Amino acid sequence: MTNWNYLVFKFIFRDLRPSRIALWILLLNELSKINGKKVLDAASASFYTRPFYKHVKYVGIDNDKERVAEGVKHYKDKDGETFGVIADLKNYNFMDNCFDICVSTNTLYKFNIKDRIEIINKLVGYISEGGHFLVQIPIDDSYLNIISILKKRFSKIKIRFHKNRLSKFIETKFVEKEGWATENAFNRSIIFMMIKWMMVLYELVTSRSKKTKCNAFIICHKKKA
Numbered sequence: 001m002t003n004w005n006y007l008v009f010k011f012i013f014r015d016l017r018p019s020r021i022a023l024w025i026l027l028l029n030e031l032s033k034i035n036g037k038k039v040l041d042a043a044s045a046s047f048y049t050r051p052f053y054k055h056v057k058y059v060g061i062d063n064d065k066e067r068v069a070e071g072v073k074h075y076k077d078k079d080g081e082t083f084g085v086i087a088d089l090k091n092y093n094f095m096d097n098c099f100d101i102c103v104s105t106n107t108l109y110k111f112n113i114k115d116r117i118e119i120i121n122k123l124v125g126y127i128s129e130g131g132h133f134l135v136q137i138p139i140d141d142s143y144l145n146i147i148s149i150l151k152k153r154f155s156k157i158k159i160r161f162h163k164n165r166l167s168k169f170i171e172t173k174f175v176e177k178e179g180w181a182t183e184n185a186f187n188r189s190i191i192f193m194m195i196k197w198m199m200v201l202y203e204l205v206t207s208r209s210k211k212t213k214c215n216a217f218i219i220c221h222k223k224k225a
């Protein structure tokens, strides 16, 4: 299911943020263990994680018209199994039980707690019985509530944590400019690369511990009937 070559070149080496690289590795590891024919990528941007899902029907939904158009254009003649929906996650409704896997990363932190929970309930509704939900959320006041909602809807739940305080500091200080990753001479240097990889390793080794982490990656298996 997973295209590891793509991961290595596009994400592992090029991404500047250790916490994101750790998330991609955790996500790919989970995807390699599950099967499904239809995937929903909730807030897909321009489908850059599309190569994570091989031989499946992929639907990306995002409210950014240009990004969705870019993704659709890129995959237009490639596989015939990639589709884009330009819509707001809060307002759009797919049919219930129509995806085997739903994934949402780096997005739900943008919403207030009420909207975030509403969106999670919607996304869970779209997943078919026995299906999987891989969702990343911030650890804030919504966290325990979301876990208890997901525990009721899925037979098996596993949680991994990422973005520790040190990664956050490094990313804010040396990579991000107004929230976006920005290349500069330092973050492209060998020294930064070494720090980045040490942090990725540290993130992965400590991913079972919630201590000092900002985000939770929740892996839900086997949606209940």
Ligand SMILES: C[S@@+](CC[C@H](N)C(=O)[O-])C[C@H]1O[C@@H](n2cnc3c(N)ncnc32)[C@H](O)[C@@H]1O
Residues within 6 Å of the ligand: 042, 043, 044, 045, 046, 061, 062, 063, 064, 067, 087, 088, 089, 090, 104, 105, 106, 107, 110
């Ligand atoms: C940081 S990107 C995340 C992209 C990708 N999922 C990832 O993990 O990197 C956040 C995306 O959420 C989209 N987004 C924000 N609010 C949205 C909404 N209400 N409905 C649909 N998409 C939304 C933005 O357009 C953007 O493409």
